[in-house]
Amino acid sequence: MNQPLTLTVAQKAGPRLSLAGLGLALAALIALPLLSLLPADNPLQVSAYTLTLVGKILCYAIVALALDLVWGYAGMLSLGHGLFFALGGYAMGMYLMRQAAGDGLPPFMSFLSWSSYPWFWAGTDHFLWALCLVVLAPGLLALAFGFFAFRSKIKGVYFSIMTQALTFAGMLLFFRNETGFGGNNGFTGFTTLLGFPVAAQGTRAVLFGLTVVLLTASLWLGWRLAQSKFGRILTAIRDAENRVTFCGYDPRGFKLFVWVLSAVLCGLAGALYVPQVGIINPSEMAPTNSIEAAIWVALGGRGSLIGPVLGAGIVNGAKSWFTVAFPEYWLFFLGALFVVVTLYLPRGVIGLIKKERDA
Template identity: 80%
Template sequence: MNQPLSVTAAQKAGPRLTVAVVGIALLALALMPALHLLPPDHALHVSAYTLTVVGRILCYAIVALALDLVWGYAGMLSLGHGLFFALGGYAMGMYLMRQAAGDGLPAFMSFLAWNELPWYWYGTSSFLWAMCLVVLVPGLLALVFGFFAFRSRIKGVYFSIMTQALTFAGMLLFFRNETGFGGNNGFTGFTRILGYEITARGTRAALFLATVLLLSGCIYVGWRLARSKFGRVLTAVRDAENRLMFCGYDPRGYKLFIWVLSAVMCGLAGALYVPQVGIINPSEMAPTQSIEAAIWVALGGRGTLIGPILGAGIVNGAKSWFTVAFPEYWLFFLGALFIVVTLFLPRGVIGLLKKRGES
């Protein structure tokens, strides 16, 4: 009689422990901006480089979480989330370029001897309109693409190939100078955001804190969705879509909603990535970027919310070290990591930790 009770207690303690660990980690991250504002000679001072690297990783963690919602819960492997991330970054970059140019044209337009702004640049000097573009552009693209894809019941490997083709087409389009997005150089040379110097310590701290808050909000939204009836339907779509349809559910609406939500989350992550890193170019749309995001999710553990965030941190942390110490070996390490995860960690790092905890 005591054994079932102890198992139940362990099952209840597991989620509580996870919530506590995540809360402590987010609180520690939220304290980093305050440590960055300390004098540089202070023992606890966090450098601008460290804040930028961690902020970039947190933006990628949001992308991993967004991909986990569509792949880990709904079973749709997207190889095109890099496009939504880059579109959000470009929307923010347009605003930042207008701020740097003042009353004139952005520098790359002057270099190309353009005389006026293209029509799609109108209004981008407004931060509010730029934020609308950050949400609307990736959201509407995902809505249109998802509507026709799900209506045609495209799924599995065919869905993955189509999303990869979509992001590759976007990359080719943005590489062209005549499209008005800076060509292969993209956008850089940002100076101000909302009237503040973008390189000022206070601005860096505020952007980092906004990233932590966005990540916290995405975790909360994902957690609420996963625990709701909507989340149970999504897992049913992943595990037995035909049986779900037999029960009277139309999975297309569920898939379309989570697909669009995931795209918007990526767009918001891209918008916070650009002012912190200081550049956005078409390489963010490269298919390899989206494939790497899938590796983050697989490494951390699909369908766990926290696992993909952990995977993004591990891979990008290793990438930051490898590209400085051994840049020529990074791709070999990434490939080996993917093979190891596929063969020995089918449930990712989170699955391994849960297995050890149960034993």
């Protein structure tokens, strides 16, 4: 009689512990930008470097969560989410470059002897239009790609290869100087955002806070979708798409919606990444970056939402340390980490935590 009662108490305590852990993590993230505003001689003061590093990792965590929506729940492994992330970053970068250039042209355009902005730069001196581009650029590209891919019933490894080819093509296009995106160097040298200095500690604190808000909102949205009928249909599509079709549902609409939503989340993450890090270039579209995002999700535990966030934090935290202490061994460590997770942690870190908690 005691054993079932004990199990019941443990099952009730599990969600409470999870909510308590999320609450503590959120409180710590909210405290970071506030601590960064303290005087430099205060021992509790958080440096600008630390705030930027954590902010960058949080942006990557949003990308991991977005990828989990399409891979963990819908079963579509995308190896091109870096493209959507970079498009959102470039859209924000165009506005920041216009702010830095004032009435003139950005340095890379002057170097190429251009006399005016290209047509697609029109309106980018307005912040609201830049925000629209942040959503529209990745969203419309994902809509067009997804419409034709899902209509042609492309899935599995073929879908992954096509997404990787898409981001590789985007990288090659943005590397060219004549496309008007700064070529190999991309965009950098930002000065102001809405009239506020980008490098000011207060501006960095606000950008960090917005990143925390976006991550929290993305987690809430993902949780609501997963708990809804829509989420159950997505997981059914992942496990047995043909049976879903036989039940009278059209998988294409469900897959297209979550695919576009995932791309938009990546674009918003890229828009917050650029002013915090201070640069955006075509290397963000490199296929290796998208593959690394898949490792974040696999390590954290796909299909869990919070797992990919943990995976992004673990991998990028280790990367920040390895690239300083042992830069030549980072790729070996990343490869070994992926092999270990595949063999011994099929459900990722979040699965291990749940197993230890239930033991």
